[in-house]
Amino acid sequence: MTAKKESNKSKNKDKAKVKAKAQDQEQIEKKSGLAIFIEEVSGGSLKIPVLAIFTGLLAGGVIVAITTVEMYQAFGQGSIIEGLGIGWRAIVDSYISLFTGAIGDPPKIIEALSSGDDVLIRKAFNPILESLVLSTPYIFAGLAVALGFRTGLFNIGAEGQLFIGAIVSVWIGFSFKGLPSYIHIPMAMLGGALGGAAWGFIPGILKAKFGAHEVINTIMMNYIAFRLSEYLLRGPLMRPDSFNPISPFVEKSAELPRFFEDPIRFHLGFFIALGVAWLVYWFMFKTKWGFDLRTVGANPNAARYAGMNIVRSTIVAMSLSGALAGLAGANEVLGVNHNLALAFSSGYGFDAIALALLGKSHPMGVVLASILFGTLRNGAIKMQIAGIPVDIITIIQSFVIVFIAAPAIIRTMYRMKEKEGGDEPVFLSKWGGN
């Protein structure tokens, strides 16, 4: 087959080559920023992720309908049409409340804008900004797992690293007093990153030096982190005037600045997350260090053959991954809660695994996936008020992940043709295995 292609090519080889060269150069020049991102994230097409999300929402709708008790009551009274109507209305209602909860209510926004009232405007724009607030820890944690994946490591320990990051940065936040913000904030963020890095470094060195599998060790490190934070919050870090396991509030100077007045919590953390995502992209794809890590992840044998230091790469990658997860924790305590409570994370570190998969372990993909997750989470709160259980959102998220992880399902459903050369598998086949 290829021989045929080759012979055709060799006929006008020179022509083709000149052309190809010109094209290559053009591509490098033209294809920049977003274009490369999108291509790399979607493997040349955004179709699958978009369809996966759409199908996930569709499937979620079906579940909303079949869990609506009133529908069965109508069925019981022999009125099928009415029952279906009720089911349909339940779906529409829940998605409307999801939308207004997550993005905002367009009529209200227009009304608020035309009234010119500050408070109304803030309330109207709060949902979409709150979605971004909820997306922020997802971005950090998703980047953490994605960086691990790219290096062939499966970091399940993002949650634990996030806790340690939060502990360190909350401690820096409340125990240093009288510092200016421009010193206190970076110090607290950096402290969080270092805490997470230390928590990633341990399984990293265990893997690199002794071959202990990082999946097992990061899980164990999670438990240590949970119990450690429990101990600290009931002991040394407990707020003196409290009987609950809660830390003192951080100093004002350590709080990530918010851009608007209450109730809008939108804070600098989101932009820091975007900056860090860009930094991770630059590091992984534009520097020789990133080249090292990606090669070790894609083919450790070839990396060794090419003279790369696998031991060092493994330790570096686990530490960096931990640092990113630590930033997620720091962001939550410095930007949102301003203190540390035991239940401050709703499993960001575990959702992060799904985000890294959804974003194909590419920073830009992770950002997009995180915003999707944050938005769904935020909308879910409003949905719950409308009487739809919040678990529906979890189910929708799970559907989306299944469809992304198994693109064949989507392709079969929408009768799409298989791409030449097949899909790049979302999962790394050898997840840190040997």
Added chain:
Amino acid sequence: MTTVLELKGITKRFPGVLANDKIDLTLEKGNIHALLGENGAGKSTLMNILYGLYQPDEGEILIGGQHKKIYSPNDSISAGVGMVHQHFMLVPVFTVTENVMLGAEEMRGGLFLDRQAAAEKIAKISEQYNLEVDPYAYVQDLSVGAQQRVEIIKLLYREADILILDEPTAVLTPQEADDLFKVMRNLTERDKSIIFITHKLREVLDVADQITVIRLGKVVGTTTPKKADQKKLASMMVGREVMLHVERKPAKPKEPVLKVENLKVLDDRSHLAVDDISFEVRAGEILGLAGVQGNGQTELVEAITGLRETFEGTIELLGENIANQTPRKITELGSAHIPEDRQRDGLVLSFPIIDNLALNTYYLPPYSKGAILQEQVMLENANTLIERFDVRTPSAETPAGSLSGGNQQKVIVAREFSRPAKFIVASQPTRGLDVGSIEYIHNRLVKKRDEGTGVLLVSPELDEVMELSDRIAVMYRGKIVDILPGDEVTKEMVGLLMAGVSPNDARSMNAK
């Protein structure tokens, strides 16, 4: 003679490619019919059609004179056609019996596996056809040759009369290949018929009754070993005159670049794989390392390239001891390495060619400035090398994994040969490649030698070693048995040494 299989006008199109173009093929009972062609010529497509994995767009299949529609491997097996794939389809942790039974289980009371009955049947088959194998051995403990025998037994167990062997010798040592040929003749004597897919010319001439050559999806011609010779077959395959022999001026060896002294290396199981070896490679010569695979060559090469720790002894590269140094240090000193397994070690298949061509220079200027990769420089380098080394690829951004084997190897050769190396280790540089690519890579190696590079060529293909080497070292059980001048020594002599005959005995045997 009766015809057992006839393919008439088989055509198969893939998007943009005509993989099979009106192919006719006739297989006579008790014959070995060789299907010869380069990689990508359409051999595998044709056989997959016969095996039911693809449906032909046009044409018909006659088995035993009857029209057959084959929609799945099951159809093909029930029609008496079986296939041994190049990569074996065996479960390593199962026994031979269990593997053979798999999918055609012998049952007791409709519920329990009857391993004994199956094992007896297997023993009978293996006796009848001289396919030596222990029915109760675990497949993972068997040699590659024995695993292949299990695959053949699988087909006979299912009473196949037509056997398709897809590149069966690619994974075998020369001895194992000879054993396989004996088995093949045994089979044909008992009225089985064989389609033998290969691109090795010598084997075809040795073993086939009929030869069909295909190129670019078309039958170029059908002939017999009596009417053809290697040169003719090669030019039919490639479509042009092929130099089977490399033009080689006498070597002008200079100072030694690599000196190995009393080297001992352990294998993965901590057994002595390289046992007290000493030799040197000089600038401007090719030292061929002959030996049946598994006699320590792999470990020796790994020690020289820094991929494996040495146990004792020294390895001097350009005067510096490199034993237990890192691969990077050794590369930087001026050594290049074509690894034995290109997909495992030599390439990152998911990376574009650009990155693969810079795999061991990416961190140096001009490919990196400080820590930042210079993508434009890397791209220009890739485009230059693609042109210079004739890599057939749509673009420099194509992932290495979507190139053909020959072109993947060219990427490695381009990368390793474009660096100013004083010493090159070429480990099985033409493994699994077609005639055209072999010719190309051989010429490149000789050119490097003429430029004054020292080359250590490691290959289990005796022909390759004989063809290229200025001196031949024969390795047996971890030791270098003898080092002989390449132009004077005979193939028989090297063969005897490879088989473990002592040099003195070999000389006297050879003299007779």
